[in-house]
Amino acid sequence: MGIPVSGKNVFPSNIQGLPTWYEIRVSKDGHTARPAHIDLVVALNPATYAKDVAAVRPGGWLLYDSSWPLDQALAREDITILGVPFGRLCVEAFTGDRERTLMRNIAYTGALVALLDIDMDVLGEMIREQFAKKRALLDSNFRALHLGYDYAKKHFPCPLPIRLERMNASREHVLMDGNTAAALGCLYAGATVGAWYPITPATSLMEAFTGLCKRYRVDPETKRNNYCILQAEDELAAAGITIGAGWAGARAFTSTAGPGISLMSEFIGLAYYTEIPGVFFDIQRTGPSTGMPTRTQQADLLSIAYLSHGDTKHIALFPADPGECFYMSLAAFDLAERFQTPVFVVSDLDIGMNDWMVKRLTWDDNYRPDRGKVLDAEQLERIQRFSRYLDVDGDGIAARSLPGVHPKGAYFVRGSGHDKHGAYTEDAAEYQEVVDRLAKKLKTAEEAVPAPEIHQRNGATAPIGLVALGGTHAAMLEARAVLAGQDINVDYMRIKAFPFGEAVRHFLDAHETVFVVEQNRDAQLRSLLTIETGVPRDRLTPILDYGGLPLTAERVIGDVARHLEASVA
């Protein structure tokens, strides 16, 4: 119906099939963040009725199956309870347990069509599409749809005050999850080696990549695969495979979550020090330790920025939605090869596993990978002596050679101390020359990574600045819009990458009051900003939301308002 929509699956870490909630937000203003209040709860499971009833906002509605009446103890005065005897209607209309059970869900949909004024033609078309190959089921589905529809029409004042109206706001959009989009990014980036170990919520990324490869990467002549995906024995091996493949010259990646990042730590230090490219997806979930595997968080920021022992620093990209998962995956491979270092794409469970409405992904056929400074056989033939870690161009990036290309390109990769030629060293000056160049390389990266996105009214600087990154973007935009409606003008900077460039520092300097909004307990982004930009810690006020659910705009608005009131008082 062309209406902006978003869906969030709130599910338990469980295989047995414990209760799951699916939250759908529909907004004519295009807001797609998780809302703080729920207008209508469709209760499907008697076991969770108490929770379901409590979730409805005052003045809202609850739709449930009244074949088994609701416990009066649960009833609320301030909401409207809509009971439809779905179970009984289906028992009367259908035969067989299976059909009676399955059709109940469709009957629910029918009632919603009436209550919310959903376009019956659109829904009918969807059902016809869905069952195009199972025509026998078409009739049952339409009958069930009408059971619910007719009952609601007859017994309730339809439509409700909340209703759907056809719009034209999603024409150029698709509904996609971030892991699928990231996998597409890897496909289009030309990645050929994928290594992984199953882990929620990162598993679906490699599964999506596998599916895409089966479709687009089978050599038409030989029917053999133009890719190699290896399910490793653990995340350590997944990282090792990625690095080995990157060393050999392939675009390689792995996808994991916090526990895997911890395990990869040693290998990341090796790749950083030996300067081997690789792309590492971290689909963050709630930590620490096993934490809550099916809940979201932004709590791996500090560990990723400086992952591994010794002096290290890494490039990280922070996609805000599945669209950016696609484009940033691509950028990650280019950056990894250009800077010859591991690059992290830091997503989260909310972005990775939920369906988001994003602009249709587009592609420019003129794109060619940035392979960075790689010497080919001819170039190697011409040079006197190849020195792996020599900074010829003054940007901190040395040229590399790939194994097997030319005898002159051979060198010895070592995680032990090495000089600029790649030879083993325990000499202080020779050692420092290399690690200082590495620092310079990461400095060069500051302005090569995506710059922050800054939202300002008419280019004029407001006294208040909000800072956030990643998947909280939708809630941040909504909060800013609502605050503007209350005559509170705030600027907003969404950080897109680490290490931070000059623009990030400038934004912090330009605002009297800065709120750093993030989904972790310890204000990790604020710490990073303090360490990296030198901005005093007490100039940055944290707004922290770390219960594991996607951020709501209300949370940001409430905290900003409270802080402003307190500072006035």
Next chain:
Amino acid sequence: MTSIQKPPVRHPSLQSNALGLTRRDYEGAMSTLCAGCGHDSVTAAIVQAFFELDIPPHRAAKMSGIGCSSKTTAYFMRQSHGFNSVHGRMPSVASGANAANRDLIYIGISGDGDSLSIGLGQLCHAIRRNVDMLYVLENNGVYGLTKGQFSASADVGSKSKRGEPNVQKPIDPVLLALSLGATFVARGFSGDKARLVPMLKAGLTHKGFAIIDVISPCVTFNDHEGSTKSYRFTRENYHELAAVDFVPLQREITAATEAGTSVSVTMHDGSIVRFREVGSEYDPTDRDAAYAHVRTHQERGEIVTGLLYIDEQSSDMHDIAHTVERPLVELPYESLCPGREALEKLMDEYR
């Protein structure tokens, strides 16, 4: 102190191989291991094997982890790419490199600590994956770089330099590899180069994961009376199954006339491995028999050496992954990116 390069001295009467290279061209930096270390003998055998197989040094990749043995990749074939990775994790790095470029010849050098303790999981899974590589485990039963602690291959009762006996049961890499389904399993002795070289050549030619456990005594920490990994103990107790001859494909015609061979296995590339004087009771393609043979001799306190098991028919990592013959690193980007039109069509599926 940087590593010491050997002076490129070339004796006029040095033999050349088919590539016109001499054995010197297959050497590396000067070894920094202790004088008399078994590992240096293994290094010499590796130099000879690569030289005799006419392998262009830059087409070989030397992979290693951490430890005395892992350092030796710097001591042979200076014109080869080397990768000294992290402790116990070389197999995954080698797997990734091989996934990306299947045309290189991969040799992994590891030790008993690197392979059987910290890296046991990686070794097991590289065997399962059947990565096409030669994995040389230089086994001395002791941690040399950290000065003499027992490793997981130390035998029960074997004494440390201080005279304390080891009490934990050893992990035998040969039995481990056999039970995990390894497709090429051998055991050698660093003190017997004549028999080690053909074994290395066969291992390099094998399609799939070839493991050679080489007893390679540590002269500094484990070569004393009471040690079961000393030169003396190994010499007195090793029991050669059968010496093997490696007959490369191109020399087949002349070698075919040699007599005295009872068993031979044809390698993937057509080369032949001949088992000299092996009795009719031993079949190197029978995994269970190989296992039993090693166990029987172990009971008697003997160390069985030789090419113990070989399977040239199994699928390697790329067969399993059904990868194209051409190395993935050589595929042009244009053949990897589906392009704008495909993306537009795909987007319609997500409306």
